[in-house]
């Protein structure tokens with residue numbers, strides 16, 4: 208049986224961090240999470256890792272494998288170069304609790320800021336929703352909330368725009384841009400979130416560099432299908448004088 | 461046999477300005493972008509300053525399109541400099557504000573971020589596209605309106621490029637100019653702003669016949685939009701090739717090959 212080296216970041220919040228080198232027996236079809244489980248079972252029972260489904264559907268096992276944000280259960284060992292040690296670290300953008308487990312609670316705080324769906328017509332029996340009206344938002348509903356896009360986005364990762372007390376300098380992040388886009392594009396939604404998108408979610412912080420799209424395990428085209436359309440809607444409302452004039456004349460919001 | 465785990469120091473970050481734990485060649489794409497941009501910029505400045513060899517027979521270099529000084533000699537008789545200056549700001553402004561191009565230069569030129577999970581060379585006060593100067597990129601749609609006009613001109617040059625002194629013919633130059641017009645069209649018609657303006661801004665596509673028609677248009681642009689980045693690069697090389705071809709033929713370095 209072949210063996211491979213896994214160098215795993217170990218440590219606790221505020222505590223000392225070490226990289227520990229483990230040797231793992233590699234079998235066919237293994238993913239990084241299997242290797243981590245093997246380490247847990249045979250060498251380090253106290254190694255902390257969060258996981259639930261091992262099927263890339265629960266969004267719990269986000270980490271960084273060889274420096275790249277990835278779901279550990281979706282990263283196959285036969286896609287990695289096992290002649291070199293595989294490095295596994297926790298997500299950088301969120302505070303580490305222990306070893307590979309991070310506290311992603313900040314995301315839920317952002318979620319609370321978003322005004323929920325407000326039906327234009329309370330009588331849902333009368334709703335007729337056609338396929339073409341809902342297909343855009345369906346893509347966004349695939350999100351498994353792994354928060355890897357939030358972790359990869361440089362606005363949160365490098366520029367740390369996470370201060371909830373300074374809304375003008377906060378960035379909601381790509382995961383919540385798709386939620387906002389899905390709500391704003393919904394034909395039956397009567398809420399208006401565009402000022403929030405511009406001044407509190409701050410879509411303007413995104414510079415279209417597409418790391419969110421690159422890492423999304425659900426292959427949601429976050430930048431092209433959610434963020435750019437939101438930016439265009441913000442332009443309609445707040446930047447483009449002709450669109451603003453037309454909007455006023457026609458009473459369109 | 462399981463070996464005993466050993467503690468190794470937290471892997472030292474690679475030296476150089478870009479701190480990252482990534483091990484793959486994430487910088488390859490940036491090198492391509494930087495080299496292409498640099499060569500294209502130098503070539504464009506040179507070609508625009510030339511003020512000569514931009515026409516040959518029925519061919520016109522796309523850098524000089526639309527040829528305003530030839531179309532309206534009276535109005536533009538004050539133009540003593542290269543007529544390319546009258547028009548080149550339109551395609552350049554369109555490209556510079558293009559969403560795809562923004563991705564390319566924010567990565568390759570400003571390193572913000574150089575690539576995913578790569579740190580900044582040094583911390584900056586980040587304002588993204590919320591404040592000056594990048595907030596100006598929001599006017600991309602105005603350049604789009606101009607680019608739509610340019611598309612018409614580029615196709616008119618394709619027609620012109622078949623009108624030789626001895627009648628209708630197709631030369632290699634005609635093909636090169638056609639490729640330029642074709643890829644410019646694909647590039648413009650896959651634009652994100654167009655995708656929004658043509659229908660994406662609606663929420664209720666099925667509401668009326670008119671909004672259903674907009675949904676169809678939006679779907680077509682959305683299909684093209686998936687390849688917007690590809691069209692950006694191909695049309696850049698196509699316009700470059702068209703200018704170079706016309707220039708080489710006009711300078712006498714190359715003789716035009718007539719197909720029929």
Ligand code: SF4
Pocket residue numbers: 359360361362380381412413414415416417418419420429430434
């Ligand atoms: S495209 Fe925008 S939201 Fe996505 S990672 Fe880049 S800056 Fe962040």
Ligand code: SF4
Pocket residue numbers: 266349350351352353354355356357381382385419422423424425426427429
């Ligand atoms: S959008 Fe994609 S990357 Fe972001 S949280 Fe959802 S599934 Fe994960």
Ligand code: FES
Pocket residue numbers: 257258259260261262263264265266267268269278279280281
């Ligand atoms: S364990 Fe559920 S996504 Fe990896």
Ligand code: FES
Pocket residue numbers: 554558559560561600604647648650651652653654688
């Ligand atoms: S987005 Fe690239 S041309 Fe409009």
